[in-house]
Amino acid sequence: MIAKFQARLPRPTPWLGWLAFLSLFLVAGAIGGVLVLWKGLSITNLTDLVPWGLWITIDLSSIALAAGAFSLCAAVYLIGLKRYQPIARTATFVGLIGYSMAMLCLFMDIGRPFKFYQALMYWNTHSLLWEVTMCIILYFTVLLLESLPIIANWEWLRSRFPKLTGKMTHVHHYAPYLAIVGLFLSSLHQSSLGAAYGVLKARPFWYKPEMSVLFMLSAIIGGISLTLFVSMLSSRLTSKARINDGLIERLSHFVGWALVGYFYWRFWDTLSMTYTYEPGRTEGLQLLTTGPLAFNFWIGEMLLGIVIPMILLLNSKTRLNPFWRMAALLMVVGGLVAYRWDINLAGALIVLSYLPGQPTVSYTSYTPSLVEWAIGLGVIAYGFLAFSLGVRYLRVVDHRLTEEEEHETVKVNATEPVTI
Amino acid sequence: MTDNKMHRRDFLKIAAVGVATVAGARAMGKAEASSGGEKGPHQWAMVIDQAKCQGCNYCTLACRARNDVSPDISWNVVLPAGEIGGHQVFLPRPCMHCEKAPCVEVCMVGASYYRPDGIVMMDYDKCIGCRYCEVACPYQARSFNWEAFEGPNPAIPEWGQAEIARRPRGVPEKCSFCYQRIDRGMALGLTPGVDPDATPACVMVCPTGARIFGDLNDPESEVSKLVHSRHTVRLREDLGTAPRVYYLMADAEDFEEVGS
Numbered sequence: 001m002i003a004k005f006q007a008r009l010p011r012p013t014p015w016l017g018w019l020a021f022l023s024l025f026l027v028a029g030a031i032g033g034v035l036v037l038w039k040g041l042s043i044t045n046l047t048d049l050v051p052w053g054l055w056i057t058i059d060l061s062s063i064a065l066a067a068g069a070f071s072l073c074a075a076v077y078l079i080g081l082k083r084y085q086p087i088a089r090t091a092t093f094v095g096l097i098g099y100s101m102a103m104l105c106l107f108m109d110i111g112r113p114f115k116f117y118q119a120l121m122y123w124n125t126h127s128l129l130w131e132v133t134m135c136i137i138l139y140f141t142v143l144l145l146e147s148l149p150i151i152a153n154w155e156w157l158r159s160r161f162p163k164l165t166g167k168m169t170h171v172h173h174y175a176p177y178l179a180i181v182g183l184f185l186s187s188l189h190q191s192s193l194g195a196a197y198g199v200l201k202a203r204p205f206w207y208k209p210e211m212s213v214l215f216m217l218s219a220i221i222g223g224i225s226l227t228l229f230v231s232m233l234s235s236r237l238t239s240k241a242r243i244n245d246g247l248i249e250r251l252s253h254f255v256g257w258a259l260v261g262y263f264y265w266r267f268w269d270t271l272s273m274t275y276t277y278e279p280g281r282t283e284g285l286q287l288l289t290t291g292p293l294a295f296n297f298w299i300g301e302m303l304l305g306i307v308i309p310m311i312l313l314l315n316s317k318t319r320l321n322p323f324w325r326m327a328a329l330l331m332v333v334g335g336l337v338a339y340r341w342d343i344n345l346a347g348a349l350i351v352l353s354y355l356p357g358q359p360t361v362s363y364t365s366y367t368p369s370l371v372e373w374a375i376g377l378g379v380i381a382y383g384f385l386a387f388s389l390g391v392r393y394l395r396v397v398d399h400r401l402t403e404e405e406e407h408e409t410v411k412v413n414a415t416e417p418v419t420i
Numbered sequence: 421m422t423d424n425k426m427h428r429r430d431f432l433k434i435a436a437v438g439v440a441t442v443a444g445a446r447a448m449g450k451a452e453a454s455s456g457g458e459k460g461p462h463q464w465a466m467v468i469d470q471a472k473c474q475g476c477n478y479c480t481l482a483c484r485a486r487n488d489v490s491p492d493i494s495w496n497v498v499l500p501a502g503e504i505g506g507h508q509v510f511l512p513r514p515c516m517h518c519e520k521a522p523c524v525e526v527c528m529v530g531a532s533y534y535r536p537d538g539i540v541m542m543d544y545d546k547c548i549g550c551r552y553c554e555v556a557c558p559y560q561a562r563s564f565n566w567e568a569f570e571g572p573n574p575a576i577p578e579w580g581q582a583e584i585a586r587r588p589r590g591v592p593e594k595c596s597f598c599y600q601r602i603d604r605g606m607a608l609g610l611t612p613g614v615d616p617d618a619t620p621a622c623v624m625v626c627p628t629g630a631r632i633f634g635d636l637n638d639p640e641s642e643v644s645k646l647v648h649s650r651h652t653v654r655l656r657e658d659l660g661t662a663p664r665v666y667y668l669m670a671d672a673e674d675f676e677e678v679g680s
Contacts, residue, residue, distance in 0.1 A: 040566060040567045040568065040589045040590060041564075041567075041590065042567035044566075046566075048554060048560065048563055048564055049560075051551035051564060052555065109550075110548050110549045110550050111547070111548065111549015111551070111564065111565070111590025111591055111592075112588070112589075112591065115547075118546060118548050119529055119548055121529075122529040122530050122546050123529075123530065124527050124528055124529060126525045126526075127525070127527055127528040127530075129526065129528035129550060130529075196552070200526075200555060200556050201522065201558070201659050201660075202522060202556060202557065202558035203555070348555070352558070354513075354559050354560070355511055356511075356653050356655065356669060359656070
């Protein structure tokens with residue numbers, strides 16, 4: 001009797017617990033969002049001197065961490081590394097979530113959110129942000145198309161609209177073309193996000209050509225790392241996710257070597273700023289190396305973001321150990337977020353005088369307000385929720401599938417005896 | 421299989437048309453927004469004589485009234501700029517109206533633009549509030565409307581009446597050389613810089629005559645004469661922005677004359 005009664009109650013499963021946990025942040029984020037739309041950006045801690053803060057960091061990071069989609073799709077469909085197709089599929093879905101997170105965050109960040117469509121109406125082709133906007137909109141469309149075959153996996157949709165899902169699955173035939181367009185658009189805007197800072201002559205800490213290269217490189221590394229990490233994590237948490245550990249291990253090895261390249265660039269980038277004095281630039285570097293951002297820089301970016309994961313992923317013993325591999329991949333992701341945060345702030349916190357004579361430097365400060373955190377964490381929670389639903393209902397992490405199995409064959413129930 | 425190939429061909433066609441459209445539109449956009457903008461018959465400029473500035477802030481207040489600017493914001497600030505020979509000197513800073521304005525170049529929607537007469541204008545309707553211009557401006561000439569400016573303007577009516585509409589919440593605003601006074605004055609046949617009604621409010625109100633306004637294209641204008649005969653300084657000239665605000669820098673001699 002009691003057992004029967006208990007069965008009717010919704011059992012507190014880990015899945016429901018996870019949803020409840022995420023919804024806390026989602027509700028807080030929604031409240032924050034309503035507050036900002038109602039009261040305006042005055043309730044944030046952004047100022048005329050630091051007009052871009054936490055939200056820009058989240059926005060830049062989620063776009064960068066979505067870069068696994070274009071890099072792996074290019075690897076699979078253009079370079080011909082076909083066996084990584086199942087991982088590219090996961091990366092595509094992660095990418096779709098990343099870009100939607102970025103757009104959500106930007107919607108909160110701009111002063112006139114309900115006029116966002118004007119970014120498409122009025123063009124200033126000189127502006128890097130114009131180019132970034134165009135690329136993001138077009139690439140989001142590409143990601144949507146690339147994700148149609150994934151969404152077609154939704155059992156509910158499949159049972160009700162089999163013809164539609166059949167057509168959605170068919171889009172997969174255009175994957176190579178979409179990969180070309182995706183590579184083109186991503187190469188443009190992933191770099192341009194760095195260049196958006198790099199062209200500002202008034203901000204010496206940002207004003208340098210390598211910003212675009214560093215943004216692009218770190219995005220490819222961080223994007224692939226996030227895809228691999230969430231794949232491994234979900235495979236440990238739910239039986240709905242199945243990974244091919246061999247493929248992940250090989251890609252992790254690639255990430256390890258890519259980190260070596262990134263470290264090289266970052267080293268020379270930092271060193272070249274160290275031995276010359278330019279008002280504002282040297283001070284920006286000091287903010288990173290000895291100032292308030294020093295912990296982020298040395299520990300978050302350098303040690304945990306590059307050096308330790310590089311060692312862990314290049315050393316075959318630790319790479320073959322799932323725990324250390326996951327830890328390393330997570331560190332890379334954290335390092336990327338720290339890099340975006342540090343770069344944005346180190347440039348913005350420096351206030352350069354414009355009075356006649358040698359420019360003098362003063363400093364300002366920025367700490368995100370509660371509402372900024374609420375919305376920022378809400379956007380991140382949305383990302384987690386969307387991915388979790390994808391894993392559960394769309395088999396987003398199923399690396400045993402091959403292209404043919406996924407799209408050409410009918411479902412086979414293994415428990416039924418096979419009659420010949 | 422053949423059916424499939426047709427699809428691919430169609431897809432490529434659509435893609436090609438898309439790329440061509442973007443490229444064509446881009447070429448059109450470029451023709452429209454050439455760097456520096458079209459140059460008209462007038463090129464407005466301002467000369468600020470630092471030796472005459474007393475730091476009274478009348479210019480800031482007149483600007484606030486005429487342009488209906490919130491008390492939290494200043495389009496035109498007067499900064500302390502150190503001491504010369506025991507005298508406190510000041511540096512008034514309006515928008516520099518750069519010939520190569522970083523704010524215009526970076527604005528994604530083209531809300532900041534060059535007028536043919538050299539004024540760097542804001543189209544507040546186009547602006548979406550991304551604040552890239554604020555980040556790009558070397559002179560901190562832009563102030564963002566973090567909140568809506570509501571209620572009466574404390575600078576009105578003492579310092580003048582509002583001549584333009586208030587800007588909405590969520591856009592960065594800045595000095596426009598009082599374009600409304602210039603345009604209306606020109607329509608009435610007045611000469612900006614000579615007739616007070618056609619001259620920016622800050623120039624008109626300055627009790628010591630520290631600000632001079634006029635047309636650089638007119639060799640007889642006061643600004644042309646000063647720019648060509650005296651040594652003038654423009655702020656952060658190293659950046660190549662080519663501001664249209666020129667400064668006559670104060671030196672110790674200026675104050676000796678005043679003292680004797």
